[in-house]
Amino acid sequence: MKKLFKILKISLITVVVLVALMYVFKVDYLITAVRTVYFHGHKTAFLDDYKYFPNREIKRGVAQPWKLAADYNTVKATERLEKTHSDLKTVAFLIIKNDSIWHESYFDGYDKDSKSNSFSMAKSVVSAALGKAIMEGKIRNLEQPVNHFLPELEGAYKEQVTVGDLSSMASGLSWDEQYYSPLSIVTRAYFDKDLRKVMMGLSISGEPGKHFEYKSGDTELLAMVLEKAVKKPLAEYVSEKFWKPMGAENDALWQIDHEGDGIEKAYCCIASNARDFARFGKLYKQHGQWEGQQLLDSVFVAKSIQPRFPDSPEYGYGWWLNNYRNKTMFYMRGHLGQFVIVIPEDDIIIVRLGHLKGLETPEDAHSKDFYIYVDETYQMLAQRK
Numbered sequence: 001m002k003k004l005f006k007i008l009k010i011s012l013i014t015v016v017v018l019v020a021l022m023y024v025f026k027v028d029y030l031i032t033a034v035r036t037v038y039f040h041g042h043k044t045a046f047l048d049d050y051k052y053f054p055n056r057e058i059k060r061g062v063a064q065p066w067k068l069a070a071d072y073n074t075v076k077a078t079e080r081l082e083k084t085h086s087d088l089k090t091v092a093f094l095i096i097k098n099d100s101i102w103h104e105s106y107f108d109g110y111d112k113d114s115k116s117n118s119f120s121m122a123k124s125v126v127s128a129a130l131g132k133a134i135m136e137g138k139i140r141n142l143e144q145p146v147n148h149f150l151p152e153l154e155g156a157y158k159e160q161v162t163v164g165d166l167s168s169m170a171s172g173l174s175w176d177e178q179y180y181s182p183l184s185i186v187t188r189a190y191f192d193k194d195l196r197k198v199m200m201g202l203s204i205s206g207e208p209g210k211h212f213e214y215k216s217g218d219t220e221l222l223a224m225v226l227e228k229a230v231k232k233p234l235a236e237y238v239s240e241k242f243w244k245p246m247g248a249e250n251d252a253l254w255q256i257d258h259e260g261d262g263i264e265k266a267y268c269c270i271a272s273n274a275r276d277f278a279r280f281g282k283l284y285k286q287h288g289q290w291e292g293q294q295l296l297d298s299v300f301v302a303k304s305i306q307p308r309f310p311d312s313p314e315y316g317y318g319w320w321l322n323n324y325r326n327k328t329m330f331y332m333r334g335h336l337g338q339f340v341i342v343i344p345e346d347d348i349i350i351v352r353l354g355h356l357k358g359l360e361t362p363e364d365a366h367s368k369d370f371y372i373y374v375d376e377t378y379q380m381l382a383q384r385k
Contacts, residue, residue: 003158003187003194007244008383013136015366026080026126031378039104040271042074045117045119045190045268046336046355047091047115047116047117047336047353047355048115048117049117049131050115050239050253050255050269050271052119052264053255053256053269054255054256054257054258054259054262055241055253055254055255055256055271056235056236056252056253056254056256056262056264057235057251057252057253057254058235058238058239058243058245058248058252058253058254058270059239059243059244059249060239060243060244060248060249060250060251060252061243061244061247062244062247063247063248063249063310064246064249064289064291065101065249066099066100066275066278067100067101068097068101068103069097069098069100069101069102070184070383071102071384072100072102072103072104073102073103073104075103075334075380075381075383075384077103077105077376077379077380078376078379080253080319080372080375080376080379081093081310081372081373081376081379081380084369084372084373084376085105085107085354087356088354088355088356088357088358088369089107089108089338089353089354089355089356090105090107090353090354090355091106091107091108091110091116091350091354091355091357092106092107092110092112092113092114092116092273092274092351092352092353092354093103093106093274093350093351093353093373094274094275094278094349094350094351094352095103095117095348095349095350095377095381096278096281096282096348096350096351097346097347097348097381098311098347098351099282099347101275102381104378105238106314108355112273112274112275113249113250113273114273114340115145115250115253115271115272115273116270116271116272116273116332116353117269117270117271117334117336117338118268118269118270118271118277118332118338119268119269119334119335119336119338120216120267120268120269120332120333120334120335120338121252121277121332121333121334121339121340122219122266122268122269122270122334123216123266123267123268123318123332124264124280124318124319125238125270125280126167126219126222126223126234126267126318126339127167127222127241127304127317127318127319128227128238128242128280128284128296128318129226129230129234129238129241129281130163130167130222130226130317130318131238131244131288131296131304132237132241132242132253132295132296133226133229133230133237134297134300135296135297135300137232138229138230138345139163139225139226139229140166141164141341142162142163142164142303142317143160143162143163144162144163145159145160145163146158146161146162146165146166146221146225147159147161149224149225149228149229150200150221150224150225150228152198152200153200153203153204153221154203155172155173155174155200155203155204155205156203156205157172157204157205157206157207157208158202158203158204160207160208160209161173161183161202161204161208161209162208162209163222163225164194164209165208165218166211166218166219166221166222166225166315167218167219167222167304167317167318168212168214168308168309168315168317168318169212169213169214169218169315170208170209170210170211170212170213170218170308170309171204171206171208171215171217171218171221172204172205172206172207172208172210173202173203173204173205173206173215173217173218173221174202174204174205174206175202175216175217175218177214177215177216182290184196185202185217186216186217186360189216189217189220189265189267190265190268191314192257193257193258193262194257194258195220195257195263195265196224196257196263199217199220199224202217211309211312212308212309212311212312212315213313213385214315216267216268217267218267219266219267219318220265220266220267220331223263223264223266223267224263227263232262233263233264234263234266235254235256235264236252237253238364241295242279242280242283242295243276245290245291245293246279246280246283246290246295247279247291248272248276248283248366249273249275249276249320250272250273250276251272251274252270252272253270253271253272254269254270254271255268255269255271256381260266267297268334268335271377274351274352274353275351276347277332277338277340277351277353278340278351281332281340281341281342281349281351282349283295283296284296284301284304284305284319284330284342285342285344285347285349287301287302288300288301293356294349303316303317304316304317304318304319304323305319305321305330309322314365314366315365316330319331319332320332320333320365320366322366322370323360324371324374325375325378327345327346328343328344328345329342329343329374330342331340331370335357336354336356336357337352337353337356337357337358337367337369338352338353338354339351339352339370339373341351341370341373341374343374348377348381350373350374350377352369352373357369358370358372
């Protein structure tokens with residue numbers, strides 16, 4: 001008994017020392033990380049983690065349900081698509097053709113109203129909010145310097161970085177995009193309770209506007225700019241300018257760093273469903289127009305879905321781009337294989353949400369599952385009577 005007591009005492013002291021060291025070395029956010037992720041059996045952020053963070057509502061207005069196609073769900077998923085769903089643990093898969101839901105499948109207890117984390121698909125939403133703020137004159141244009149809104153910004157190039165650089169991932173920000181490293185800045189940003197302070201502790205150390213380099217911190221800085229420009233929380237602005245006028249069927253949630261006046265984790269973390277995420281694909285497919293109302297300037301939309309840099313044809317302003325099957329495609333993308341893929345030429349929107357994403361290699365900016373979802377959608381559509 002004494003031996004057991006001694007072991008427990010040593011264990012308790014060890015835990016106390018470790019926690020104290022975390023605070024001393026300013027990595028106490030790891031306590032939240034361990035409690036939120038590892039204690040729930042995960043190694044990284046996961047689909048339902050919004051339940052363990054404070055959130056701000058993106059409130060809906062009058063719902064505008066999607067139409068169902070006359071031949072809705074009459075064609076089964078291909079064998080290859082079914083295998084991919086199983087292997088990558090898909091929870092939702094939609095094919096929207098001619099603005100009507102043609103195919104819809106849910107798995108793992110999810111349904112059309114189930115919320116799950118958007119991860120980086122939120123970046124496209126933040127970019128849309130930037131376009132709206134420009135349209136409303138709250139931000140001059142894509143060339144307006146960031147330090148007009150965030151004068152406390154640091155770094156050798158702090159006066160040169162623009163809001164457009166943030167949206168197109170060309171900021172020169174000192175940032176480490178290593179999702180699985182507990183000590184990376186992106187991990188700190190995800191779990192820290194003072195995200196504004198974290199961001200202001202970084203600097204614009206590289207020359208901005210020169211090349212594409214994917215950095216979630218760019219979107220977070222953009223959110224801080226928008227918060228200043230529109231004088232309200234980002235979730236409230238997105239609700240007012242997009243969620244309500246686009247007729248979202250459900251309220252959504254946007255993770256914030258702390259209760260009360262916390263800021264949205266803007267580079268990720270909108271909890272919503274496949275049908276409502278798809279609305280942003282439709283908005284951009286329709287050049288910013290929705291039910292006769294111009295929600296976004298068409299010139300801004302056109303610029304967003306074109307590459308800014310010739311040597312990085314895979315990215316525009318908040319949207320991923322691909323030319324595949326001789327068709328121009330643009331899409332929203334998230335950490336675990338979340339997609340809203342838009343193929344304007346054939347009036348198709350594909351939505352996939354799930355627990356795992358396909359293989360991504362240095363040779364190709366687009367993961368392997370992207371091609372599967374597109375190819376198998378066309379295989380299925382070819383079977384229509």
